Amino acid sequence: MxxxxxxxxxxxxxxxxxxxxxxxxxxxxxxxxxxxxxxxxxxxSFYDWNILSTEASYIGLDNYNNMLNDSRFWNALKNTFYFSFGFVPIGIIISLILALFVNRKIKGKNIFRTIYFLPVIAPMSIIAIIWTFLLNPDIGMISYYFSLIGLENTAWLRDPDLAMPAVIMVSIWKEMGFNMVVFLAGLQSIDESYYEAARIDGATKLEQFFYVTLPLLKSTTAFVVIMTVIKSLQVFDQVYVMTGGGPLFSTETLVQYIYKLGFVNFNMGYGSTVAYALFILLLFVTIIQLRYFKGEE
Structure with a gap:
């Protein structure tokens, strides 16, 4: 034994x-x-450390105190939220509409699915470079076609009021295909019997969407919202390539500011402090979302 x-x-x-x-x-x-x-x-984050120096001096909470009094930090935080509030709801709604469209029994739906998903495959840096040329008021195709129909030639990326909306537009165009595929998977997992029962009860197409489709897409929507919010708070590539944080810091986001602190100013100590502020923000927002969607189930 x-x-x-x-x-x-x-x-x-x-x-x-x-x-x-x-x-x-x-x-x-x-x-x-x-x-x-x-x-x-x-x-x-508790040290004053320049990456070009071999020594780092301990300064306690001074970096955190400086961050709270840093107007540029608060501006970057505001711009990050501005991007999120534009990118997340509009991007998700468009992705859901596209998913509903390509889920219908129409000819060539696989071609549409491929076309909508293609931007997801390309790197954001390449997409941003292409759109920078397209939005250029001097040589861009968009400005050229605007002039043909008599519209005013707009310097999208040079205007502090229009630069962030332009970045949001490009980001939505780039990312909507991924969320579309996720929503499409959720739609195809819904049993047809639910719609048959709703039709028997006399429900219209709109009522079927609100009382059958949306409730059964709750877990899919939760995943899409959480991932999209996290992605929006970490926005960097398109801002770096298209505007560099300008004009007049109107598009400088937290990640862009962290990059400049650490790799332009070489202030790794303060850069780490701002990075931890972003980490806490992401953690806080994610916990709230998880609790909200868990409570809805």
Whole structure:
């Protein structure tokens, strides 16, 4: 009996070791490239450290105090929320409309699905460069066609009032295909019997959408909203390429500001402080969303 127990224990131990060996590569990458930078940047937020200097001096909470009194930080935070409030609701609504359209039994729907999803495949930096040329008031195609129909030639990316809406528009165009595919998967998982029952009860198409489709898409919508909000608060590529944070800091977001602090001004200590402010913001917003959608179930 003891021999059998030893064999069983040995077999269980080998299985556990094998499981740990399988997750070891992913765990190593997580520790080296995610956990360690998070912990180290938190430590560095208490130091005054220039990346060009070999010494870092401990200053306690001075970086956090400076951040609270930094008008540029608050401007970047405002611009980040501005982008989020434009990008998230409009992008999700358009994605849902497109998903409803390509989910219908129409000819060529696979072609439409491919066309709508194509921008997702391209890197954001390339998309941003293309749209920068398109929106250029001197050589851009959009300005040219506007002039043909008698509309005013607008310098979208040079106007502080229009630069952020232009960035939001490009971001929605780039990302709507991904959310469309997620919504499409959710729509195709809804059993047709629900719609048949609604039609028997005399429900119109609009009533079927609000009382059948939307409630059954709740988990899909929760995923899309959470991922889109996180993505919007981390916006960087399109801002960096299209406007560089200008004009007059009207499009400078938190990630853009963190980049400038760390890799332009080489102020890693203060940059880490602002990065942690963004981390806390993301954590707070995500927890609120998870609790909201959990309470709705």
């Amino acid at each position: 003891q021999l059998l127990k030893k064999i069983k224990n040995s077999y269980k131990l080998r299985r556990k070791l094998m499981a740990y060996l399988f997750i070891l590569p992913s765990l190593t990458i997580f520790i080296l490239f995610i956990l360690y930078p998070i912990v180290y940047s938190f430590i560095m």
